[in-house]
Amino acid sequence: MGWKIVEIENADRLRLFLDNLVIYKEEDKIIIPINDIDTLIIDNVQINLSIHLINKLSENNVNVIICNEKHLPNTQLLPIIGNYNALKVLNKQLEWNHQYKSNLWKKLVVQKIDNQIEILSFFGYYNDNVKIMNDLKNEVKEYDITNREGHAAKIYWHTLFGREFNRRDEENPINKYLNYGYAILRSYFSKSIVKKGLDPRISIFHKSFHNHFALASDLMEVFRIIIDFEVIKIVEVEKMQKPWYESKQQLIELFNRRILVDGKEQFINNAIDLFLEAIIAERELPTLVFPMYEWN
Known part of the structure; x- marks a missing residue:
């Protein structure tokens, strides 16, 4: 697990591509390996996420935080399976x-x-x-x-x-x-x-x-x-x-x-x-x- 804390405010949609987070903004895109992400903060209620991406983030134990319209953390995604023991x-x-x-x-x-x-x-x-x-x-x-x-x-x-x-x-x-x-x-x-x-x-x-x-x-x-x-x-x-x-x-x-x-x-x-x-x-x-x- 890497140490990057990624905060996203200005984006249209987030997608998964070959174990990477892909951030789309109009004609531009940014690619970040999911293995490099420790925490992902999504601070825009208009951003669209794919289910494939959500599952992959969960599988990699990425701490995903979604903010509300007041820009305060409101939702956290946690995996159902957390520990073998x-x-x-x-x-x-x-x-x-x-x-x-x-x-x-x-x-x-x-x-x-x-x-x-x-x-x-x-x-x-x-x-x-x-x-x-x-x-x-x-x-x-x-x-x-x-x-x-x-x-x-x-x-x-x-x-x-x-x-x-x-x-x-x-x-x-x-x-x-x-x-x-x-x-x-x-x-x-x-x-x-x-x-x-x-x-x-x-x-x-x-x-x-x-x-x-x-x-x-x-x-x-x-x-x-x-x-x-x-x-x-x-x-x-x-x-x-x-x-x-x-x-x-x-x-x-x-x-x-x-x-x-x-x-x-x-x-x-x-x-x-x-x-x-x-x-x-x-x-x-x-x-x-x-x-x-x-x-x-």
Whole structure:
């Protein structure tokens, strides 16, 4: 599998030719080997796709994301057959007991708050809020029954973007950037979850009749720092002066970055795979380091 992230906005139709993606725009065409594509983002509701192409993308485990008319990720294509050992992995997933899930969720929440503290420190927020978040991190209980995550998140967002900022406000442009990046991140986790043989609906913590990727919503928590970092740059450093298309490109391109997993550099998609492998094997979670100083 290659490392290319291909985003398509201006095209008439997409077709398959000899294991290649062919992009047609009027009289022009671009040919890209499917083996070179890691993620394909289609951001134009008028583009026509062939069934042959869809099947070939699925067979090659390409992460296909389709955006809606608001240019936000709306649909992900995942193969029905994900892993040769899927039944064994699924049975193990079904056996996750209360103790395992509560401990795992506690670790995820602690790591998430720790990452948020790191973000605040990196951007120079050395204040009482950081101290409060450190205290909250140390108070997390099993299953986070006292909702330290929620309290920390409120402090985190208010420190970054002011007390009036609300993550549920869909009209706020900051949330547009965050939601776009998180949707792509969730798709990476969903892809890896299916590939590893897990059922994305069987979660650790998140529960919703409408969320078919609840497990991805759980496990992506510690990786959100990647999106947060880039969005803060877009908002606070670049003052949202760039057009939406350029900022969106920044969010897409960050998935080509590397992070440290147990001291070794890994592309983000590899890091997610290793993270899931540890969870499936019920091992200690790998140590993740997000080298933000290298991302500027």
